[in-house]
Amino acid sequence: MVPVIAASVFILLTAGVYLVLQKTLLRVVIGLALVSHAVHLILLASGRQGVVAPVLLPGGGTEGVADPLPQAFVLTAIVIAMAMTVYLFAAMAALAKSGERMEVEPVPDSDEALVPEAVQAELEGRVTRQ
């Protein structure tokens, strides 16, 4: 099992790092997702018994049982990584709505409003829609 996991980690990590180093935001986000998959596999593999071993046997024996703790860790980590990815997509959608090119770019110095003034006013409750 170990060579398979090691190979998967290698492939995921290579692809992920390659994508993170791209300029387009979508690729960066997908790359980050791949990198997080790779490190989740590392965490899962730390349970030693291989990924297919069960954590509980019907008979109640302990022979060949996987350590449940890394699996619990991985579940938590997967949820966090998923939430971060969704958040990044939402941020990209906000950028796209404002007509931005979806690329990693230098941070601008000026403070130009992203949302048009009228919408901002409505958001802040200064103007109510009729």
Add this chain to the structure above:
Amino acid sequence: MSLALFFMLPLATGFLLLLWQLAAPISRRISLFVSIVLIGWAFAITARCGDGEILVHTFGNWQPPFGIAFVVDRLGAIFITLQALLLFVTLVALRPETHGEHTVRRALPLLMVATSGLFGAFMTGDLFSLFVMVELVLVSSYLLIQIPGTKRSLVSAMPMIIINMSASALFIAGLGVLYGICGSLNIAEVIERIGGAPHGLRLAALGMLVAAFATKAALVPLCFWMPATYPTLIAPVAALFAGVMTKLGVYALLRISPLLAHEPVLLTVLMWLGAFSALLGVLAALSQYELRRLLSFHSVSQVGYIIFALGLHTVFGTASAIFFALHHSLVKSTLYLVADELERSNSSRDLRQMDFRRPGSVVLATVFGVAAFALAGIPPLSGFFAKLAVFWATFERGEWVGLALLVVASVFTLASMLKIWRFAFQRSPVERETVPTPVSTFYPAAVLMAAALIVVFSLAAGPIFRYSLEAAEQISGISSLMSGDR
């Protein structure tokens, strides 16, 4: 029980504020009340830990190998108190009148959630729940960055998120390898077992953890997300973040420093990274004209001092790192709050556009003077004691090159403070003849409070340093106590 409640109180407040959607003044009042309760509670915890007691709470009474424990010793108690105090100052500074009703209403729940994440991180006795707490803080900070709703805030959030997510990936990978070699992520158990682990895997695991924490603490090659992001945050929130959030990485490094003793090469790397951060950070700060970007490069430099002292790996060095971290949090928050007032009264972020003729300039100048002198290390103030401790620890170890770098950085620190002084308090721009009309009136409460904290901290430097020294002895002297069964 009380530790769990202490963690839950800000979290619950945050969620309730999010659900109720109250008017900004009311939610601000609720938050202020909660933060006062938290300050009292934090001081009670600090007092109990001061006697050498270690507070333990095991969730659901599951004992450590399986359950997760909150463990508070002196180090954790110090940082909890710091966060509670700075939260209060931030809430005082964050007014609906000055920052907009909408902003305040959206920022308060997130601030509360971030606070509970920071409390959790400072209290947990388990490396994996440290990861979860760090993510909780980061998620709230990502959302807080977006609140201004400008293009810049959205674009500048991207590097921070991407870099911090990569650091989190390293963090998880390090935890995975560490679990593989130690069979546990409880800090005390890891400390006990890591001695017998194979050298290569140990170096890999700890190296990944150190890289992740150094990114979160913003050390020099990994620091560039911070100056990009902090200038776009709402200013009082930036004050809190500059004060405490960068200290999260420092805290994590302090916590795992007993592990690093097994791999001295990592400590050496940290030490030199710290020394170069101290110098390069302040040089970058000197070249900036945007006030808050200057201050964030400054944080890089000051965190460098802290990490350098930590990398010396003596008890005295660790103690001076803790003391320096406290000093820097208070001073840097004060400077950010002053920057907030300056930016609003001049309606500009650029030092070159600033005008000294403005309401409240005497109070602001005094507060800035106190903070700048403290940062530069002028004797009666806290910076003097902090720098003295770090230099003394360096002197004891005989790291002459490092000492020279720190002294040079210290001179430049004073220079950069003088730069702010010259532009913001001494001159008016030539092209601007009229006094700028202030956008809002001047509210001195928050800055005065922050300055008072610095003065009190300076006056109490002796007892606080003794407390830091005891904390350093406690974390390095080891912590079989921390496993939860006392």
